[in-house]
Amino acid sequence: MSVETSKQPSTSGTTSDELIRIEGVTKRFGDNTVLDGLDLTVRTGRHVTLIGPSGSGKTTILRLLMTLTEPDSGTITVDGQRLFPASEKELREVRKQIGMVFQQFNLFPNMSVLRNITEAPVTVLGLPKDEAEARGRELLDLVGLADKADERPTRLSGGQQQRVAVARALAMRPKVLLLDEVTSALDPELVAGVLDLLRDIARTTDITMVCVTHEMNFARDISDQVLMFDSGRVIEAGPPERIFGEPEHERTREFLGAVL
């Protein structure tokens, strides 16, 4: 099943604004096929949300795009660069275009909050330290943590840590932001702060987003396209109004009935 994430059906055959192309990707862990011949295209600036039951392969897609794992077959292209196979140098170039926010935040506990944000811009992009710090402070301001620059991440709440992680990903000015169940590890009262921040980012930037989430209201708010996953396949795709309003597939109705 092929999925286009444009708001309108593409009229021409042009694929120039295609940022992510996944073709026939299969991924197995032992006997378990988590992705089964997946095709997926994400165009520049789109916000795509992957929903579906746990273990349906959603997170694996993000991990493949971030090159944290390799597919068993199929091709993945990001920003014109084929990922598997690719040289380490090519992979590093592609990774610069992709930011990822993890379920468990994964901040570096041995660095201050500010250095978590400036580390990659300085060492990877070669930004001068003071410029990176100025920009890091701007980002901390954006995520509402301007006063925490010199704290250790472990002294922050989960919600604050996740907002730092968002700032850290944005500091690389990526074209794509991958969000992997970013609120699943948070206490309920901290979820709204993180989601509001991401809504702001979705609304005010032209960054392309691929999200895996169990927050259906969030998915409805930010998505151009929602993909329903089941057993390693996309079983239904469409704009959020349709997927949440009038789902066609029985499994989608069951799933939404259970989580909404």
Place this chain on the structure above:
Amino acid sequence: MTWDWSAVSAFLPHFRDGLVVTLQALALGSLISFSLGLVWTLLMRTPTRWVRWPVGVVTEFVRNTPLLVQLFFLFYVLPEWGLAFSALTTGVLAIGLHYSTYTMQVYRAGIEAVPVGQWEAATALSLPARRTWCAVILPQAVRRVVPPLGNYVISMLKDTPVLMSITVLEMLGQARLFSQQHFRFTEPVTVIGVAFIVVSYLASVLLRTLERRLVR
């Protein structure tokens, strides 16, 4: 057996010489074992089997043969192949090499204890391998390896008397020499016994301070 304070004061200058040698052996042995152990650990993590395999064999061999045998080998056999060092240098090398095969396991455990999410975050930020090691993984591993490394420092201190067997005059060597010359055993052996306790106590205090400073 009577206690003779004059024997103690007669022994003290020799004791001081021995203490200096013991501390040298301990400091240099620690330095070598800490750095060489890290080298072994990193080599064992390279993707090439042709690096991992020989490193694995050599370090297993060194870990599972007695330090005393290694000392004798380095001191008596290597010179026959034209490689001769002074007794103290040989001793320091042997202790450093021997303990590096223990510290490598400490490092390995410390590195493996860093959550996989840290590696993934470093990859996601496109950090090059060297930077990932130096800025992310090793600083987090260090705080986990200091306590077990400290135990090996104490253990190394207690192994320094084997250097006596290759003519190094560390504390026990000095005590034995003094005993043989003056026929007084109680005083010199007691003095160095106390010295061992004091040095290991000071070392453990130092390490605990270091540990507290690292684990914040």
